[in-house]
Amino acid sequence: MMKEFGFRGISEVIATTISKSGEPNAAPIGIISDGNLSARVYTNTQTYANIKATKKMVANIVDDPMLFVLSALMKLSLDEFRMDDGNPVLKAAKAWIVFECSIVDDPKCATVILLPLRKKILKRSIQPVNRGFNAVIEATIYATRYLVMKDPKYLGWIEHCEDIVIKCGGEREKEAILKLKEFLGGK
Ligand SMILES: Cc1cc2nc3c(=O)[nH]c(=O)nc-3n(C[C@H](O)[C@H](O)[C@H](O)COP(=O)(O)O)c2cc1C
Structure with a gap:
């Protein structure tokens, strides 16, 4: 297994x-x-x-990085x-x-x-390592922690993840980090 x-x-x-x-x-x-x-x-x-x-x-x-953002922060x-x-x-x-x-x-x-x-x-598709994808996952964890602890250090770390997504992510990673930022903007 x-x-x-x-x-x-x-x-x-x-x-x-x-x-x-x-x-x-x-x-x-x-x-x-x-x-x-x-x-x-x-x-x-x-x-x-x-x-x-x-x-x-x-x-x-x-x-799909968007599914991590949506399921962690929204419904x-x-x-x-x-x-x-x-x-x-x-x-x-x-x-x-x-x-x-x-x-x-x-x-x-x-x-x-x-x-x-x-x-x-169901699918054995190849997924090369992508720093943008990993950065979305990190940013999503920081967002869940920020919501509970309200420590602004997490916002700084999310900014850093966003830089990586902009540099290395594909379209879906960029959409996902935007969704995360929009969500946090309303908090
Ligand atoms: C990548 C990632 C991993 C997570 N791992 C856990 C975990 O192992 N245990 C946990 O309780 N929450 C974990 N969380 C946080 C939950 O997903 C988050 O609290 C979520 O809003 C809970 O949703 P629910 O109330 O619908 O169950 C993780 C979040 C992310 C982004």
Whole structure:
């Protein structure tokens, strides 16, 4: 599993979950590989509430930087999801894995142990290393931290990421960083 999907260290995926009432949700989450697979999930997120309710999480491997920005900071449109055997998956996923989750609770940030149930690889497209793409991911993490901590150092770091996106990113990376900046501008 780890080899097939390239999981190592911490790998950033978009986790999709559904609420008890069946509403899908998406958020970037880091999958931790240390012999087993797990995640650390903040208990104030919808992702945590959904995992708690359903004991399921889908890890979507995606290469569209915009999906990271939208799912981290805003809400993904329902059109981005489809159901596969009762599990919400992203239409844009290159691969996905449905996990059974067991929660080791903690007031702030729970550990979620992930046991693979089902998996699918749909697209094996080549993705050369692109600093612009990586910079969008970094900027998105800083944006989520800025929203919680309001420390202006994150805004400076986001500026630095933006410079890299302008220099190295493609159109989609540029659109994604613009979306992020627009969103932060309203905060
Ligand atoms: C690349 C990336 C990785 C992230 N990894 C995690 C993580 O491992 N655990 C977590 O709780 N939040 C993580 N976050 C933050 C959540 O995605 C963010 O708080 C999100 O708004 C939660 O959405 P939700 O309330 O819809 O679940 C990450 C954000 C980014 C951009």
